[in-house]
Amino acid sequence: MGAIPRFATVLFTIAGICVALLFMLPVIWMLTSSLRPNAEIFAHFSPLTWQSIVPETWTLSNIVGLLGTGFGRSLLNSLIVTVITTTLGLVMAIMAGFAVSVLTFPGRNVLFAFFVVGFSVPFDAVAVPLSAQVREVGLTNSFFGLALAGLGNGFAIYLLRQFFLGIPRSLAEAARLDGASWLRVLWSVYLPLAKGPIIAAGLTLFVFQWQAYLWPLLVATDPKMQVGPVALAGLVSLSGVIDFSQMFAGALFLSIVPAGLMLWLQRYFVSSVSRSGMTG
Amino acid sequence: MRDRFAIFGAKSQEWLVGLLLIVPAFLALLFLRVIPAGIAVWESLHQRSFFNPDEKMFVGLDNFVFLFTTSPTFLKSMLVTLVFVTVTVAVQTVVALMLALLFTQRGWGMSFWRTLVFLPITIPVAVSAVVWGTAMRGDGIINAALERIGIPAQPFLASSDQALWSVVIIASWIGVGYWMVFLIAGLRDIPDDVKDAAALDGAGPLRTFFSITLPLLKRPLAFVVVANTVANFLQFVPAAILTQGGPENSTRFVMYEIYTQAYVQGDVSLADAQIVLVLIVLLAIVALQFRLLRSKE
Structure with a gap:
């Protein structure tokens, strides 16, 4: 047996x-x-x-040589843009997720549906018309302009809302009776419990923005503002003779950051997906 | 008296706080989805003068009529996208399900092996494209491996017969592990006693899979199929970096077609008409996805 x-x-x-x-x-x-x-x-x-x-x-000469070119700068740009997107996107998703799950106000379910449906339409679908507007308001070649691509994420809002729904409302009511404001309730009651889903939502935002390609192609026309993935494609297509070792070094750099984060934090992602009620 | 006041205060404040907290997400939705979509609709009904781009003329549905009757590439790009999405989603769902079944078995270090399968989703598509593109070259490592086992060298991305399937392989390598995570979560949600009962009744593993596991996995499977369709519908990077839509338009995905229309041919109105059509398709799929997510609540 x-x-x-x-x-x-x-x-x-x-x-x-x-x-x-x-x-x-x-x-x-x-x-x-x-x-x-x-x-x-x-x-x-x-x-x-x-x-x-x-x-x-x-x-190590490929890696050292690559950083001497403009590629190091592109990597840094990617990092700055991705940190902006992850931070702003997370704050936005937490606020919206908390509002549509814990607070009652007119139209909240309709708004939740709008957020998830609207943000689930991939950003690239509207990138072309939006890029013209972004040019008009002068956000081309700015970090904030680049960060717009990944800001709204339906999955992040959905994950957080599902988690907040699972927290007993009596906790919030007890804090309210003690005189805590709603923002205080969010900060001191809900956020400390939501470490897992916050990390999962943050990872999703990070990974998505880090690989953005079409949007940077449209709004980062200045080589100094180029992000990593676009610079990598440039290594392949612009120079007639491809230096493959540099290309592989660039690919390695671009992969290490998100893959390392995922290796480190993947258990939060996996458990948040399991608990979101998306699959059960 | 004081208590009543506190409760009253909580009630009256709650809707205001709620509305204030959704302001950022609402503005983002407005400026990053709704308004650009509206602009696309507006532009798609106009035609810009070739000589003076600021001069716009209302042309009704002419752009759409042109796309369906005259455009040399639009219908082709829709067909390419449809075939690509159908095959990619089918392949990924079946493989992801098989891997999910494997990685829910008892074994040593299974969660670590599972993580390695999941890792490609984090690697930027541009990286996957250049690495796979290099591997698939005529003198690349994949052909070297094929020759080793006696199969002649294949053209892969350089041939109009194989380019689309090559992109299917790249896209599947990227996505399979990600969708597997959702199916693993679905498998874990099936109570053990259901499977034990089937085993007690003498059902073999295959029988248990088809009559117990698969029906109970309907919801996560539906989610994976729908979400994966959305994820692959606007495939752009492999066409932009590796094939430029070719050879012979065989990888002319609809997003690449839109990009070329707007920035190479310079016909923004026509590009916007294509965007409107794509948005209608995507909205329908996404609404279906949302209904799937809500159906259990």
Whole structure:
């Protein structure tokens, strides 16, 4: 009896590792290609050997060389824009999520539906007409203008609202009887309990804004304001001869930030999704 | 007396606080969705003079008529998008479900392996595009691997027969792990005693899956299908970076078509007419998604 489940456990573990490796292959290749000289990258594909993936010479020169170009600046731009979006977007989603779940006021369910439906329409759908307006009000080539892409996130509002709904209202009423204002109730009663969903919503906002491509293409015309993903595409298409090692180094930098955050915080994301009532 | 006053105060303040708290989200919705959509509708009914872009003429539905009858690329781009979304969503949902079943089994370090499958969603699409694009080159690592097992080199993105499927592969690598998380959550919500009862009745694993698990997973599956459709409908980056919509328009996704229409051909009114059509489709799908989310409340 005991031997069969054990065998299954081994089998499932092996399958899990194989699948994970398969999904990580492009990432591993990106990592090792960014750490080897340019001449080596395509040198070992015929025939395919272990050296196709494992460098003969390890070097940091691609990464150092890349940061000397404009790419470092683009990375910094991405970071600034993404922090603005995540902060403002989170504050906005918390305020709206709290209002439509805890407070009663006329039209709140209609407003909630508007928020989730409206913000679930991808931003890119309106990027072209909006970019003309943004140009008119002079927000082109500004960090705030760039940050607009990811600001409204229906998923973030939905996650927070679902979580706030699950907190017993008696907690809020007790605090109210003690003379706390509604803002105080939000700050001292609801927020401390909502660490998980706040992190999950923040991660969603961050990851989305970090990979924005179409919007920066439209509103960041000044090379100094270029963000990472657009700069990476420039490395590939603008220069006739592609320096693949630099391209891989750029790809690595752009991936490490969001992937690292997700590796660190993924359990909050996974548990928030499970508890949101989205799947049950 | 004081208590009554406090309760009264709470009541009268509550709606005001509620309305104040939604102001930022409301303004964002207005300026970042509603107004630009309205502008698109307005512009789509006009035509700008070629010589003087400030001069606008009301043309009614002419732009839409042009799109459906004369435009050499619009219908093609809709077809490409439709095929792409259908195949991508089907492939991703089936694979995500299989992986969700695997990663809810007992095993060592399963949550870590699961996280690695989930990681590609965090990698910017531009990165996935250039890395996969490089791997799929004629002299790239994928063809090297194919040759090793005796399959001749494939053109992938360079061929009009394979380019769209190559983008399906890239998009699926990105998305499968993300949708898997929703299905894992759905599987975890199925009570153990339901499955135990089926096992006691002598149902094998396949039978249990099709008559117990799958019906109980209807809601998360529906959510994944609908949300994934929205997520892939405006695919842009692979076309913009890797294929420029080609070869022979085989990857001319509708978002790439709109972008080209507005910034390469310079016909903003026509681009706005396409945006209006896309918005109608997306609104319908998103409303369906919202209904799915609410149906259990």
